[in-house]
Amino acid sequence: MSQQVVKLEQFALEEREVEQALARVNVRAVDYADIYFESTISESVSMEEGIVKRAVKSISQGAGVRATSGEKTGFAYSDELSQRDLELAADTARYIADSPKGEAPVPVTHRPAGLHNLYPIEQPLTDVDTQERVDLLNLIDQEARRYDPRITKVMASFNTDHKMMLVATTEGLRAGDVQPLSRLQVTCIAEEGTNRQVGTFGGGGRVGFSFYHEQDRARSYAREAARQAILNLGAVDAPAGVLPVVLGSGWPGILLHEAVGHGLEADFNRKKTSAFSNLIGQRVASDVCTIVDDGTLPFRRGSLNIDDEGTPTTRTVLIEEGILCGYITDRLNARLMGIPLTGNGRREDFRSLVLPRMTNTFMLAGTSEPEDILRSVKKGLYAVSFGGGQVDITNGKFVFSASEAYLIEDGKVTKPVKGATLIGSGPDVLKQVSMVGHDLQLDSGIGTCGKEGQSVPVGVGLPTIRIDEITVGGTST
């Protein structure tokens, strides 16, 4: 299997036309311009009430033209690339160039990197029959209901994106990629008398369709969603106040995404609006914490061969043994800050501007036994699954909400508790990490990160860790 190479012809364009367009945008005082071409075919099927009743398909294509001049960016996009659209783009870019110029640009440091081939899949997702998708969802319903008769509703959806992108720059770069992405999601509702509870689980990545049948994944997602719903039938009120919290491995890595990841995106730090501004070289975590962002993991949801500016993705160490050591960058911010390009320039689609964004963000494994970590807590919370999270970049306060959690009493995991939000301060919370397990796991492939209205797929990962103190937002004292 060789990597699919995307060429201009696939967008019905010739090199000459692209050069003309870039020349038109590249007016005086523009220091960089690029055109991002995209064509995405998205397909989605959903099941509820035991039948697959919804099927949708969308085809989205267009181009975004961007020019930067100092700190300024001019941007225009269109779902066509006609002469008129290019003129519009050029006018927008020219407007930027003629405005007063910002700070002098700093030269970009280029990083050597190999060409990745991180998601070689046998069969393009667009070749997967609707019938095969329907059959996949039908498996789910049976399996979830078989898990327990108290499961009364099963909902599932399967989404695929086949994205073809190509970026052409005024520096002569032409880089393209085909980026498959899929996700299978299951929600179960369990009922017992008037008690009704929900459980959800899912997975995916930049994988082929066979992934969902391998290792019995589809059915295991159904069982996992059903298990959570049944478990929650017996959940007691969560505690409120400051407690020691043990986070399970995998998806609880959303902690890192919210608490430190966003705060280390270069744009906020260039603007000095992040709680992490000016903290490079300083201690922001205990010395058992090493955190990386790695866009090069094969088949992962957050991975990319190249970012949306054509830069190969890399592994960036954000925090090493507790010391803050780097930011994740896109071209504009790397240039303005005089720091390395890390291959984190991402955009939701041709309609949106590139921003520095995370890929797969995780903490490296430590040496503790997960059982020892639990045993070390006299009274606390053990949280193993989470819903979403959010952060206020400027004051560093972040939240993430547990959807499966248990009380720890005298070192033992006891009763399940209702969902509760955990709240903390990004630059402080990781200083409270006193134990890190050897059981690093990445999440199952369901993460989507939102920033400035743009959604991009991401991954997170975590070994079991102990946080000595964090505020838990339950209802019982």
Next chain:
Amino acid sequence: MHESPEVLKTLAAELIDRVKAHGATEADVLVAEGDSVSVQVRLSAVDRLSKAREKSLGIRAFFGKRSASASTSDFSDTSLEQLVADTCALAKAVAEDETSGLPEQAALATDVPDLDLYDPTTMPVEETIHMAQRAEQASMDADPRVTNSEGAECGSASGAVVLANTHGFLGYHRSSRFSLSVAPVAEGPDDQGMQRDYWYTVSRKRHELEDPETVGRIAAERTLRRLGARKVGTQRVPVIFDPETACSLLGHLASAVSGYALYKGASFLLGQLGKPIAPKHVNVEDNGRLPGKIGSRPFDGEGLPTRKTLILNRGVLSSYLLDTYSGRKLGMASTGNASRSIGDNPNVSPTNLFFHPGDASPEEIIRSVTQGLYVTELIGFGVNMVTGDYSRGASGFWIENGELAYPVEEVTIAGNLKQIYQDIESIGNDLVFRGKLASPTIRIREMMVGGH
């Protein structure tokens, strides 16, 4: 810049014919197009300028009780032919769904009232930049502690939508939207750290945008008052939601009374229709016909007329929010709340959803609390729509003896929405429409505040 209504209508009608020619028994088509300009200014310089023209269309085709949808932004003839073929092939692959189908013909809107949603005024780029600069400057000038900015954004957008179906419905409407927002950053002395907040104005009409100086000044006030925020102890106290955060209580209500959540058994308000879920002084209205408002539209995503619906009438849950499909599932008629993403099945969303205002001023409500939390920002997603369990991150002010004593951050507020609605003790007289959801100040009897 827009295509004429006739061009879009003709396109939609032609597509309906094409889908019928492929053997579809019913179908609807949605065509949308729009233009937008937006500017971000930061520290007076233009940070980014963005312009766009967009269009897209979606088809939903029925073959008996089977249906599917597809959409594209490519309006070329070959693309449209492919789209029609794809939609029909997809529809044949899914299961029969006895409930599916277009609305009854008699339910469709017969006239399209002008709700005053469109302002042809164009806001030139220079003016857009200047508006953003003025708002940011006003926020920076408000106080020397405002030292930085995440920038100010100003933009305008306008668009048109055509909906056509095989019952002969062919509706067109257009709308515009203008907006301005600014997010200043303030730094306090000593270890007070940095805080950011924002303020904004959104309108259908250019002349209804609030002036940039006012927006900037309010943004600065909101940011400055957060400096020096601290945690409070864990305790059960009265909680007051300011109008911005109180809108989220309407959002959760809208999700819980959505026909889709109800028939899927995924709402904590299941089986509560006709029952009191809040005190008698609480009225909540959804009204899609308010002239010039952000949530208004003359017809819904299926071509039904929008209307006024009381969701809470003297505290009693008096109606759900429904479209045709979810209504049929529940044995009820649509409330005209179908919303559509191009190329997908209808869903349900509120139009303009708001609490009827009460008598008390916000100051009186704050004065009524001896010890409590006044919430001005909520973060996170800790709301379980199936159970109503609620736990979110909050910041705001601690109330001591009826006064805002000091700013608070890094706390949670928790409870259950069923109880929270029952515990609405007072509703302010300060109702202002700033978006689709609008709320006055709301006092909740008691919630658990999680802190140190």
